[in-house]
Amino acid sequence: MVRSTIVISIAIMITSPALAQNLLVNPGFDVPDQLNGWTCTTTEGIAFWSPDDRLGSAGSGSMEHEVSGTSDDDRVRCSQCVPIDEYLPYVASAWFFWPDDPDVSQVGSTRITFQFYSETDCSVPLSGGGGRVGYPILDTWLHLVTAELTAPTGAMSAGVYVFTWQDLANEPVRARLDDIDFSTTSLFRDGFESGDVDAWSFSTP
Numbered sequence: 001m002v003r004s005t006i007v008i009s010i011a012i013m014i015t016s017p018a019l020a021q022n023l024l025v026n027p028g029f030d031v032p033d034q035l036n037g038w039t040c041t042t043t044e045g046i047a048f049w050s051p052d053d054r055l056g057s058a059g060s061g062s063m064e065h066e067v068s069g070t071s072d073d074d075r076v077r078c079s080q081c082v083p084i085d086e087y088l089p090y091v092a093s094a095w096f097f098w099p100d101d102p103d104v105s106q107v108g109s110t111r112i113t114f115q116f117y118s119e120t121d122c123s124v125p126l127s128g129g130g131g132r133v134g135y136p137i138l139d140t141w142l143h144l145v146t147a148e149l150t151a152p153t154g155a156m157s158a159g160v161y162v163f164t165w166q167d168l169a170n171e172p173v174r175a176r177l178d179d180i181d182f183s184t185t186s187l188f189r190d191g192f193e194s195g196d197v198d199a200w201s202f203s204t205p
């Protein structure tokens, strides 16, 4: 059964901050048949490269998830661990697409969140959150953006996580993600937290 009703209370349509540098590897899935840079785990599902690009480019694609679990809340999760700077504010975002396919139920959601860690390999968690849940409008690309969070003292890495979520047992779902972004919203690289002014240059007029 295909759900035809629309719930879009949390998906937010905005553009990414200008000039922000995306810290993710392979965020737009520009190389066919691979998900390099992404680590995917699942309870009952798969993740693979799809030729369906958000902007319709023949030279790019997206990441597709299929979840066909026998339990409620089965899911596919894909993530990256990236280096970050303490005290800077960060935000994550992704575009997601749920096709109107008759062979899947499409009762579920796309989710995105991130977590700060005190080690470089995302092994010792500090704080996290900012998570957002996006509900599909079938056959439509939607933009999902987290809340902004500032990296706490001692943070050295962040894990960025995207999920495709199957709400109900034996009601499979299929969704795509593209142009995933994780970046700082600060344009200044030195907030003087380090006790020096090394990031600034000096001249006398």
Ligand SMILES: [Ca+2]
Binding pocket: 028, 029, 030, 053, 054, 055, 060, 061, 062, 178, 179
């Ligand atoms: Ca793409």
